[in-house]
Amino acid sequence: MAPGTGQTRREFVRNAGGLLIGFSLFDPSVSPRAFAQAPAGAPGTGAPSPARLDAWLHLDPDGRVHVFTGKVEIGMGVETGFVQIVAEELDVAPDRVTFVMGDTSLTPDQGGVGGSTSISNGARPLRNAAAAARAVLLQAAARRLDVPVGALEVHDGLVRVTAHPAMRASYGELAGSADLRETLEVTGSGFSLDVEGGAAPKAPSTYRIVGTSMPRVDMAPKVLGTFQYVTDVRLPGMLHGRVVRPPGVGARLVRVDEQAAKAIAGYVRTVVKGDFVGVLADTEWGAVRAARALAVTWGPPADAFPAQDRLYDRMRAVTPKATRETQAHGDAGGALAAAARRVEATYEFPFQSHATMGPGCAVADVRMDGVTTVWSGAQKPHALQRGLAELLGVPVDQMRVVWVEDAGSYGRPGFADAAADALLLSQAAGRPVRVQWMRADMTAWGTKGPAVVCDLAAGLDAHGGVTALRFASRAFSGGEILYLPAKADNFLASLLDGMPNRSGVDEFVAWGSQTPPYAFANLQAVAHVLAPLHDGASPLRTTHLRDPEGPAASFAVESFIDEIAAAAAVDPVEFRLGHLDEPRARAVLTAAAEKAGWQRRPSPAKGTGDGAVATGRGIALGTRNGTYVGTVAEVAVDRRTGAVRVTRFVCAHDCGLIVNPGALRRTIEANLIQSLSRAVKEEVTFDRNMVTSVDWRTYPVVRASDVPAAVEVVLLNHPELPAGGAGEPSSRPTAAAIANAIFDATGARVRQAPLTPVRVRAALDRVSA
Amino acid sequence: MSRASLTINGKPHVVDVDPECPLLYVLRDTLAMNNPRFGCGLGQCGACTVLLDNRAVRSCVLPVSAAAGRQVVTLEGLGTPDHPHPVQQAFIDTQAFQCGYCLNGWVLTAKALLDRTPHPTDEEIRRACEGLVCRCGSHVGIFAAVRRAAERVRSAALEAGANGPAPAAHDGMRSA
Numbered sequence: 001m002a003p004g005t006g007q008t009r010r011e012f013v014r015n016a017g018g019l020l021i022g023f024s025l026f027d028p029s030v031s032p033r034a035f036a037q038a039p040a041g042a043p044g045t046g047a048p049s050p051a052r053l054d055a056w057l058h059l060d061p062d063g064r065v066h067v068f069t070g071k072v073e074i075g076m077g078v079e080t081g082f083v084q085i086v087a088e089e090l091d092v093a094p095d096r097v098t099f100v101m102g103d104t105s106l107t108p109d110q111g112g113v114g115g116s117t118s119i120s121n122g123a124r125p126l127r128n129a130a131a132a133a134r135a136v137l138l139q140a141a142a143r144r145l146d147v148p149v150g151a152l153e154v155h156d157g158l159v160r161v162t163a164h165p166a167m168r169a170s171y172g173e174l175a176g177s178a179d180l181r182e183t184l185e186v187t188g189s190g191f192s193l194d195v196e197g198g199a200a201p202k203a204p205s206t207y208r209i210v211g212t213s214m215p216r217v218d219m220a221p222k223v224l225g226t227f228q229y230v231t232d233v234r235l236p237g238m239l240h241g242r243v244v245r246p247p248g249v250g251a252r253l254v255r256v257d258e259q260a261a262k263a264i265a266g267y268v269r270t271v272v273k274g275d276f277v278g279v280l281a282d283t284e285w286g287a288v289r290a291a292r293a294l295a296v297t298w299g300p301p302a303d304a305f306p307a308q309d310r311l312y313d314r315m316r317a318v319t320p321k322a323t324r325e326t327q328a329h330g331d332a333g334g335a336l337a338a339a340a341r342r343v344e345a346t347y348e349f350p351f352q353s354h355a356t357m358g359p360g361c362a363v364a365d366v367r368m369d370g371v372t373t374v375w376s377g378a379q380k381p382h383a384l385q386r387g388l389a390e391l392l393g394v395p396v397d398q399m400r401v402v403w404v405e406d407a408g409s410y411g412r413p414g415f416a417d418a419a420a421d422a423l424l425l426s427q428a429a430g431r432p433v434r435v436q437w438m439r440a441d442m443t444a445w446g447t448k449g450p451a452v453v454c455d456l457a458a459g460l461d462a463h464g465g466v467t468a469l470r471f472a473s474r475a476f477s478g479g480e481i482l483y484l485p486a487k488a489d490n491f492l493a494s495l496l497d498g499m500p501n502r503s504g505v506d507e508f509v510a511w512g513s514q515t516p517p518y519a520f521a522n523l524q525a526v527a528h529v530l531a532p533l534h535d536g537a538s539p540l541r542t543t544h545l546r547d548p549e550g551p552a553a554s555f556a557v558e559s560f561i562d563e564i565a566a567a568a569a570v571d572p573v574e575f576r577l578g579h580l581d582e583p584r585a586r587a588v589l590t591a592a593a594e595k596a597g598w599q600r601r602p603s604p605a606k607g608t609g610d611g612a613v614a615t616g617r618g619i620a621l622g623t624r625n626g627t628y629v630g631t632v633a634e635v636a637v638d639r640r641t642g643a644v645r646v647t648r649f650v651c652a653h654d655c656g657l658i659v660n661p662g663a664l665r666r667t668i669e670a671n672l673i674q675s676l677s678r679a680v681k682e683e684v685t686f687d688r689n690m691v692t693s694v695d696w697r698t699y700p701v702v703r704a705s706d707v708p709a710a711v712e713v714v715l716l717n718h719p720e721l722p723a724g725g726a727g728e729p730s731s732r733p734t735a736a737a738i739a740n741a742i743f744d745a746t747g748a749r750v751r752q753a754p755l756t757p758v759r760v761r762a763a764l765d766r767v768s769a
Numbered sequence: 770m771s772r773a774s775l776t777i778n779g780k781p782h783v784v785d786v787d788p789e790c791p792l793l794y795v796l797r798d799t800l801a802m803n804n805p806r807f808g809c810g811l812g813q814c815g816a817c818t819v820l821l822d823n824r825a826v827r828s829c830v831l832p833v834s835a836a837a838g839r840q841v842v843t844l845e846g847l848g849t850p851d852h853p854h855p856v857q858q859a860f861i862d863t864q865a866f867q868c869g870y871c872l873n874g875w876v877l878t879a880k881a882l883l884d885r886t887p888h889p890t891d892e893e894i895r896r897a898c899e900g901l902v903c904r905c906g907s908h909v910g911i912f913a914a915v916r917r918a919a920e921r922v923r924s925a926a927l928e929a930g931a932n933g934p935a936p937a938a939h940d941g942m943r944s945a
Contacts (some may be wrong), residue, residue: 073907074868075867075868160851215861220853222869223853223861223872224857224861225803225847227803229803229806231807232803243813283798283799284797356866357808357816357871357902359807359817361803370809403862406868408870439808439809439813453852496855502775666865670905670909670910672906673908673909674906674908677906682841696813703898703899703901704894704912705896705899706911711909743931756898
C-alpha cells in the first residue's frame with residue numbers, strides 16, 4: 001500500500017490511471033524502508049498480477065522509475081544487477097531506478113531467491129517489462145511530438161527527435177499520457193516466471209550499463225550505518241520475544257514455572273503451544289533475562305542420534321527411504337568386473353549449519369480482524385506468506401509478508417522459523433512482537449545441510465583408460481524441510497507443536513545435476529535418500545544450504561576423478577579434458593590452470609616424503625545449470641600436525657554474460673572463502689540426543705588467519721550467451737580442489753570432510769604405514 | 770534499575786536501565802539505534818563492536834555500567850554520508866562486503882588498528898581481525914579495504930601536515 005493514502009496498491013494504480021503516479025511510493029519522512037513499504041495493518045491484496053506492465057514498473061512525474069520484484073537481495077549484489085538491467089532497457093541513468101523487493105502486497109511472486117536463478121531467470125521479466133515500458137513511452141512521445149516512433153531517440157529518460165533535438169519530452173512528462181496497463185504475456189511461475197510485451201529487449205552488443213562495475217546500491221548505506229536490516233524494524237507497542245528450546249531432541253514439555261521470570265523487569269508473559277515455549281517482555285534485555293530465568297521442566301530426550309563417530313556407518317547400514325537410478329549407460333557392472341584395474345573410494349561429508357551472521361529475526365503484527373503483517377528476511381517471501389497464513393488459519397490475502405534484508409541466508413536457515421515464532425507470539429499477545437533468535441537458536445536448532453556418503457568405483461584398462469564408473473550416494477534429504485516455507489507443517493514451531501511434516505520431499509545427491517558432465521562409456525549412478533534420524537522437531541532436520549548437495553557431491557566426484565587420474569599416472573587437468581566434451585567446462589579448467597602456472601604432471605608431486613611442510617596444487621571442476629567453474633588450490637601441509645594452509649586460490653568462472661564484473665568478482669571470492677570454511681572447518685557436532693555445535697567456538701568457521709594470501713579470479717565473459725547464475729557455483733569445487741592439493745603435496749588422500757588436522761594426520765599415517 | 774550517563778557519538782544520554790544490561794541492548798532497544806548489530810551475544814563474532822575510548826570492544830558482553838563516563842562511538846558516529854570517515858570510504862571504494870551484517874566489527878576494528886598502527890603489515894591486519902567473523906567470506910575485499918584505508922589515512926595525514934594544523938577530528942574522537 002502506498003503510505004499515508006489508505007489505498008491498496010491496486011486501488012492506487014487504478015485510481016492513478018496506469019503509469020501516472022502523483023506521489024512517491026516512498027515517503028521520505030518515514031525513514032525505515034520497512035515502514036515505507038508496509039505500514040502495519042495495511043489491507044492485504046495478494047500479489048499483483050504479473051500480466052500487467054504496471055505490476056512491474058511505475059514512473060514518477062520527476063522521471064524516477066520504481067521497479068517491483070519478488071526477488072530479494074541476500075548479500076551478493078543482485079539488486080544492483082537488476083538496476084543495471086532495467087536502466088539499460090529503459091535508457092535512464094541507474095540512479096533514477098529504485099527497487100521494491102519481496103513485499104507480497106506490492107511485488108509479483110517470482111519464487112523468491114534460490115538456485116542461483118535471480119539473474120538468469122529472475123531478471124528476464126524485469127528486462128522485458130522495461131523494454132515494453134520503453135516502447136509505450138516512445139509511442140506516447142511520438143503522439144505528443146507528432147513524429148513517427150522511428151524518428152525518436154532516448155538519452156537518460158529524455159526522448160528527442162533525432163533530427164530536431166529541441167523537440168523533446170522527458171519520461172516524467174510522458175508518464176501522464178502513457179498507459180502502462182498494457183497486458184503482458186505470462187509464462188511459467190515461481191523462479192521461471194517470465195513476461196513478454198510487444199517490444200523486444202536490446203541486443204547485448206549495444207549494452208552500455210550492463211557489463212560495467214557499477215558500485216552496489218546498498219554498499220555505502222551499509223558501511224555508513226544508515227542501512228536498515230529486518231533487525232531494525234520497530235513498531236509502536238512492540239514486545240520482544242525469545243524462544244526456549246528443549247534440551248534435547250524429542251524432550252517433551254512437562255511444566256513451566258513463571259515465578260522467577262515474573263521477578264524480571266519488563267517481563268510480560270510466557271506463551272506455550274505444545275512444546276513451543278516463548279517469553280515476552282517489553283524490553284529486549286527483559287526478554288533475554290526472562291528466557292534464561294524461566295523454569296522449564298522437560299521430559300527425557302530420545303537417544304535418536306548415533307554417536308558422532310558412528311554416523312557414516314549408520315548411514316551405510318540403514319535401509320534407504322527412497323532410491324533412484326539417475327544414470328545408466330552401457331554395462332558398468334560388467335565392465336568393472338572385466339577391468340584390468342579397479343579404483344574404489346568412499347567419501348563422507350558432514351552435517352553443516354547455515355550459521356548465519358545474524359541468527360534470525362522477525363517482527364509480526366497479528367490482526368485477526370484484518371491483515372497480519374510479518375517482516376522477515378527469509379529469501380522466499382511469497383511462499384512464507386502462504387505458510388504463515390496456513391499456520392495462523394487465515395486466507396492468504398489476510399497475510400502480508402514484507403521482506404527486509406537480514407544477514408546472508410544461503411538457503412533456508414531459520415529465518416522463516418523465526419517468523420513463525422514471532423507470528424505465534426504476536427497472536428498470543430495481541431500485540432506486535434519482535435523475535436530475535438540467540439546464537440544457539442540458529443547454530444544448534446536451525447536447519448542443517450545434510451550429511452552425505454558417496455561410494456565410487458572405476459574400472460581401468462591396461463593403458464589407464466577408464467572403462468566404467470559407478471556412483472552411489474546415501475544422504476539425508478535436502479528437502480526434509482522443503483526449501484519453500486509455503487506450508488504450516490515445516491516451521492520449527494509447528495514441529496514443536498506436534499504437527500507432522502508432510503511437505504518434505506526426497507532430494508537426491510545425483511550424478512549429473514550435481515557433478516560435471518564427464519563422459520564414460522559405461523556409467524551407472526544410484527542415489528539413496530535416508531530417513532531423518534528423528535522425525536519432527538530435530539536439530540538435525542535437513543534442508544537447502546548453499547548449493548544444496550553440490551559441495552558434498554563435488555567433493556566426492558572431483559576427488560575421485562583425481563584418484564583415477566593418479567592411478568592412470570595422468571596429469572589431473574589432462575585427465576579431465578580427456579573426458580569432457582563441453583567447451584565451456586574445458587575452458588574454465590584451462591583458464592584456471594594457465595593463470596595458476598599449472599605444471600602438467602601426474603599427482604602426487606615427486607619428493608613428497610621430504611620436509612616438514614609439503615606443498616602441492618589441486619584442481620577441481622564445478623558445473624551448475626550453465627555456469628562453469630574451475631578452481632585451483634595451492635596448499636602447505638604441516639606433516640607433524642596435519643594442519644593445512646591454503647596459500648592460493650585461482651578460480652576461472654564462466655556464467656555467460658556478465659552484468660557487473662566487480663560485484664561478481666567479490667561474490668566469487670566470498671564463495672571461495674565460505675566454501676574453504678566448509679571444506680576445512682565446518683562440521684555440526686552432536687551427542688546421542690542434541691546438537692552440541694551451539695556457537696562460534698563449537699562451530700568454528702574461517703577466521704582472518706585462514707584466508708589465502710592470494711585469491712585470483714578469472715572472469716570469462718560471454719556476451720553472446722544469456723547471463724547465468726553465480727550465487728552458488730563457485731562454492732562447488734573448492735573442497736575437492738583442496739583435498740587434491742593435499743594429495744599432490746603428500747600422497748595422502750583425505751576422504752572425509754572437513755579436512756581437519758586430525759584427518760590429514762591420519763591420512764599421512766596411512767601413507768607412511 | 771539505575772541511571773547511567775553515556776556519551777554516544779559525542780552526545781550525552783541518560784538512561785534508566787539494569788546496570789548489568791549489555792551496552793548493545795541499550796543502544797539498539799533503549800536508544801533505538803541500528804548499529805551495532807546482534808550476532809552472537811557471546812563476544813565471539815564482533816558484529817556488536819563499538820569504540821569505547823577509541824578501542825574496539827564487544828558491546829554484547831559489556832555491561833552498560835562499564836561504558837558510563839566514557840566515549841562510545843558507533844558506526845553511525847564514525848562519519849556521515851556527506852563526510853564518510855576515510856576508513857568507511859575505503860570499504861565503500863573496495864565494495865568490500867556481501868550482506869554486510871558483520872561490518873560494524875570490521876570497520877571499527879580497522880579504525881582502531883589504524884589509529885594504533887598506521888602502517889600495518891598484512892600479518893598485523895589479520896591478527897587485529899582474528900576475533901571477527903564474516904560468515905559470507907568477504908575477507909578478500911575486507912583486507913583490500915583495510916590496506917586502502919591505511920593509504921587514505923596516511924595521505925589525509927600528509928595533507929593535514931601540509932596545510933597547517935589538522936582540523937578537529939571529524940569523528941569527534943581522540944586518538945589512542
